[in-house]
Amino acid sequence: MKANVQIPKGTRDFSSDIMFRRNYIFNKVKACFERYGYAPIETPAMENIETLTGKYGEEGDRLIFKVLNSGDFLSKSKITENTNSKSLSKEISSKALRYDLTVPFARFVATNNNNISFPFKRYQMQNVWRADRPQRGRYREFYQCDADVIGSKSLLNEIELIQLSDDIFSDLNISNIEILINNRKILSAMIELMGASNLFDKFVIVLDKIDKIGFENVKSELVKIGVKKEKIDILNSFLNVKDINQLPKILQDSKIGNDGFKELSYIFNRIEKIGLKNSSLKFDISLARGLNYYTGSIFEVKSLDVNIGSIAGGGRYDDLTSIFGLNDVSGVGISFGIDRIFLVMDELKLFPNDIDVSTRVLFLNFGEIESDYCLSLVKKLRDNNINTELYPASDKIKKQMTYANNKEVEFVVIVGEDEMNSGKLSVKNMKTGDQKNMSMSDLINLIK
Amino acid sequence: MKANVQIPKGTRDFSSDIMFRRNYIFNKVKACFERYGYAPIETPAMENIETLTGKYGEEGDRLIFKVLNSGDFLSKSKITENTNSKSLSKEISSKALRYDLTVPFARFVATNNNNISFPFKRYQMQNVWRADRPQRGRYREFYQCDADVIGSKSLLNEIELIQLSDDIFSDLNISNIEILINNRKILSAMIELMGASNLFDKFVIVLDKIDKIGFENVKSELVKIGVKKEKIDILNSFLNVKDINQLPKILQDSKIGNDGFKELSYIFNRIEKIGLKNSSLKFDISLARGLNYYTGSIFEVKSLDVNIGSIAGGGRYDDLTSIFGLNDVSGVGISFGIDRIFLVMDELKLFPNDIDVSTRVLFLNFGEIESDYCLSLVKKLRDNNINTELYPASDKIKKQMTYANNKEVEFVVIVGEDEMNSGKLSVKNMKTGDQKNMSMSDLINLIK
Numbered sequence: 001m002k003a004n005v006q007i008p009k010g011t012r013d014f015s016s017d018i019m020f021r022r023n024y025i026f027n028k029v030k031a032c033f034e035r036y037g038y039a040p041i042e043t044p045a046m047e048n049i050e051t052l053t054g055k056y057g058e059e060g061d062r063l064i065f066k067v068l069n070s071g072d073f074l075s076k077s078k079i080t081e082n083t084n085s086k087s088l089s090k091e092i093s094s095k096a097l098r099y100d101l102t103v104p105f106a107r108f109v110a111t112n113n114n115n116i117s118f119p120f121k122r123y124q125m126q127n128v129w130r131a132d133r134p135q136r137g138r139y140r141e142f143y144q145c146d147a148d149v150i151g152s153k154s155l156l157n158e159i160e161l162i163q164l165s166d167d168i169f170s171d172l173n174i175s176n177i178e179i180l181i182n183n184r185k186i187l188s189a190m191i192e193l194m195g196a197s198n199l200f201d202k203f204v205i206v207l208d209k210i211d212k213i214g215f216e217n218v219k220s221e222l223v224k225i226g227v228k229k230e231k232i233d234i235l236n237s238f239l240n241v242k243d244i245n246q247l248p249k250i251l252q253d254s255k256i257g258n259d260g261f262k263e264l265s266y267i268f269n270r271i272e273k274i275g276l277k278n279s280s281l282k283f284d285i286s287l288a289r290g291l292n293y294y295t296g297s298i299f300e301v302k303s304l305d306v307n308i309g310s311i312a313g314g315g316r317y318d319d320l321t322s323i324f325g326l327n328d329v330s331g332v333g334i335s336f337g338i339d340r341i342f343l344v345m346d347e348l349k350l351f352p353n354d355i356d357v358s359t360r361v362l363f364l365n366f367g368e369i370e371s372d373y374c375l376s377l378v379k380k381l382r383d384n385n386i387n388t389e390l391y392p393a394s395d396k397i398k399k400q401m402t403y404a405n406n407k408e409v410e411f412v413v414i415v416g417e418d419e420m421n422s423g424k425l426s427v428k429n430m431k432t433g434d435q436k437n438m439s440m441s442d443l444i445n446l447i448k
Numbered sequence: 449m450k451a452n453v454q455i456p457k458g459t460r461d462f463s464s465d466i467m468f469r470r471n472y473i474f475n476k477v478k479a480c481f482e483r484y485g486y487a488p489i490e491t492p493a494m495e496n497i498e499t500l501t502g503k504y505g506e507e508g509d510r511l512i513f514k515v516l517n518s519g520d521f522l523s524k525s526k527i528t529e530n531t532n533s534k535s536l537s538k539e540i541s542s543k544a545l546r547y548d549l550t551v552p553f554a555r556f557v558a559t560n561n562n563n564i565s566f567p568f569k570r571y572q573m574q575n576v577w578r579a580d581r582p583q584r585g586r587y588r589e590f591y592q593c594d595a596d597v598i599g600s601k602s603l604l605n606e607i608e609l610i611q612l613s614d615d616i617f618s619d620l621n622i623s624n625i626e627i628l629i630n631n632r633k634i635l636s637a638m639i640e641l642m643g644a645s646n647l648f649d650k651f652v653i654v655l656d657k658i659d660k661i662g663f664e665n666v667k668s669e670l671v672k673i674g675v676k677k678e679k680i681d682i683l684n685s686f687l688n689v690k691d692i693n694q695l696p697k698i699l700q701d702s703k704i705g706n707d708g709f710k711e712l713s714y715i716f717n718r719i720e721k722i723g724l725k726n727s728s729l730k731f732d733i734s735l736a737r738g739l740n741y742y743t744g745s746i747f748e749v750k751s752l753d754v755n756i757g758s759i760a761g762g763g764r765y766d767d768l769t770s771i772f773g774l775n776d777v778s779g780v781g782i783s784f785g786i787d788r789i790f791l792v793m794d795e796l797k798l799f800p801n802d803i804d805v806s807t808r809v810l811f812l813n814f815g816e817i818e819s820d821y822c823l824s825l826v827k828k829l830r831d832n833n834i835n836t837e838l839y840p841a842s843d844k845i846k847k848q849m850t851y852a853n854n855k856e857v858e859f860v861v862i863v864g865e866d867e868m869n870s871g872k873l874s875v876k877n878m879k880t881g882d883q884k885n886m887s888m889s890d891l892i893n894l895i896k
Contacts, residue, residue, distance in 0.1 A: 011492035037807040037837035044459035070579035131518035154840035389485035392602035
């Protein structure tokens with residue numbers, strides 16, 4: 001491949017066979033969102049930079065793609081010896097590509113507040129961009145499919161999102177799904193009990209790595225950031241919780257902790273009663289979710305059959321819109337990572353065979369007189385809603401048939417002198433190899 | 449509206465009612481593309497900057513949105529007093545947002561050449577970004593829906609694209625469509641006859657404005673850029689062509705001009721025979737299309753009922769992929785401007801009334817016991833593929849009913865103590881106002 005036809009690192013071209021499978025996922029997810037009463041919105045790819053910064057933690061901020069101001073962007077800047085990337089970036093870039101769909105959604109709600117009736121249930125399926133180091137299942141441009149309810153504190157929303165997730169993966173035929181749940185309030189209580197409230201942000205970053213580096217390493221890293229050694233046992237007792245009803249005892253009389261427990265317990269009780277199809281719901285104190293804005297329930301969804309990290313995740317944010325001037329509007333949402341779901345389905349061979357939408361009938365081209373004759377026949381099939389092509393040039397028949405095979409065409413129609421004289425078509429069934437003469441209406445009936 | 453919730457100039461939020469109508473257009477266009485045998489692909493929003501620059505003319509290059517390199521982008525730059533926007537931009541920005549779908553498509557074909565069998569018919573429906581001055585029907589982020597055939601010189605492709613355009617607007621119920629057609633070869637011949645070949649680029653920019661500024665102003669502007677006064681009559685004779693068969697005479701013995709005429713004539717003859725549904729095909733010598741890469745047929749589509757400029761346009765490019773190292777691959781394509789088509793349909797009130805996909809059944813919420821009871825009923829309706837919601841909190845009934853009205857819900861289900869005791873539901877038909885008691889299976893049958 002030559003240098004000048006490469007695409008930026010971490011981005012991808014999608015060929016048709018991939019597109020058909022991606023669209024299969026999109027359509028299932030979309031149908032499920034709508035079945036639960038979520039309505040679609042879209043926001044711009046670019047947001048003003050201050051809309052995005054400060055919402056994703058320091059690391060997140062670094063990964064935001066900034067867009068250079070148009071025109072003579074330096075005209076108002078004074079460049080000196082001391083100019084550095086950070087100071088200059090503010091002067092020459094006022095827009096950035098969205099990093100997720102949650103913050104733009106909160107901004108949308110604040111912007112369009114007057115036209116929204118709450119509770120507001122929306123879904124949004126759009127690309128996001130992150131200047132992350134690319135690896136398997138992690139791209140610099142990827143789709144998120146989000147469902148959020150905003151303007152309602154009710155835990156019924158959390159329950160609904162868990163059911164929604166279960167339904168989506170069940171509709172996609174992905175079994176063995178684990179929905180991990182935690183609550184930021186319980187996490188706060190635990191960290192408070194460990195005397196490390198002032199270390200909250202660093203604490204959860206370390207805790208988040210427990211799957212990768214193991215408990216012993218988490219322990220020593222926590223001590224390194226300043227957690228007292230004698231308090232580590234508290235973390236251990238939380239990690240050993242097998243049943244959420246053990247929580248009140250170890251939460252002691254922490255008010256915030258018991259609030260979190262009540263929420264968790266409400267959710268678990270209902271989910272147990274309603275039942276899930278393909279998923280199990282599991283409490284996991286080590287689930288922290290890196291994003292700054294979560295305040296209550298947090299969840300993450302994993303496939304137990306494919307080791308690729310989370311394929312969905314979300315949580316409750318009590319106060320995200322207040323940054324945009326709209327107070328007291330609590331929301332909760334979940335985001336489905338289509339690209340990882342694709343990898344899971346691909347690895348488990350879960351895509352149906354017949355999802356390619358392709359040409360059903362190809363008319364071969366034997367020259368100008370014949371192709372002129374075919375034009376109106378092709379039109380007639382299309383008017384009957386049958387995907388049809390006329391091969392555009394009188395190339396060798398072998399080449400035309402290869403084209404038909406590559407496109408997995410069902411019927412090839414041959415119109416030469418004989419057929420033009422008789423008014424019949426010679427139709428070859430590409431699956432069986434049978435070739436028959438028939439009229440146009442026969443062909444239409446055969447296909448419909 | 450506060451400053452911090454604004455979105456960048458020329459970009460838009462799309463609320464659900466707009467989304468439903470946009471999706472209506474997308475689905476019609478997509479179905480038509482597939483009926484003609486085009487298969488979907490997608491390319492990244494960002495391309496390497498050299499992939500895009502130099503393809504859209506000087507003006508186009510200026511309108512490309514550039515993306516700032518990540519991290520310490522200045523670390524390798526030496527900033528001096530002489531640093532200006534142009535020189536710095538090359539050092540700090542190596543990626544840009546796509547400006548159209550044609551150039552990324554040509555790049556895609558070169559990149560994925562080994563996996564493509566030609567002729568290759570693809571469609572692509574994605575956003576593009578241009579730092580243009582926003583006005584009615586012109587945005588900085590907008591959708592293009594493109595169909596292209598690449599790897600075939602046959603004029604049957606041009607004919608197909610004209611039919612495709614006719615079918616799309618006919619499927620959308622937009623009548624009174626004019627498809628303007630010209631050929632770059634005829635344009636070249638005319639400009640050659642006027643002794644202005646060296647002024648080609650400037651010439652077509654002036655000519656392109658004839659609709660806005662009129663013939664007299666075009667005339668004087670042409671003279672200003674260097675066209676000889678005594679040659680202006682030649683332009684006049686081309687503008688007066690009513691029937692393309694007058695062309696050979698005024699083209700005299702220009703080889704390239706007569707090549708162009710033959711192409712035009714081939715297309716007109718076939719289209720006349722096949723017929724168009726809602727469109728008329730019209731030769732227009734003033735149609736130039738600003739983009740550098742066109743070499744043969746060019747077309748533009750307009751609604752005669754709404755004055756908003758072109759709603760689709762395209763043409764043949766003989767050599768676009770050669771910039772990417774792939775020679776001798778001619779292509780032709782057409783791009784549909786969804787945002788303008790939306791405005792046309794909106795103005796002509798062509799959107800059907802029933803395109804909102806919304807919640808059909810809402811369960812009111814009378815408190816914890818009742819909502820717990822409803823959870824499994826709601827699940828049952830959803831499992832029967834009926835879009836259903838449970839109102840998430842036991843708010844005042846008036847508020848819940850307002851919510852139902854806003855969402856244009858068809859049925860409201862009331863489950864209080866009586867209903868829980870009897871096992872029946874009280875169902876209110878929101879259109880008729882009728883309220884009836886029924887079982888779950890009655891309700892499912894009623895709706896399905």
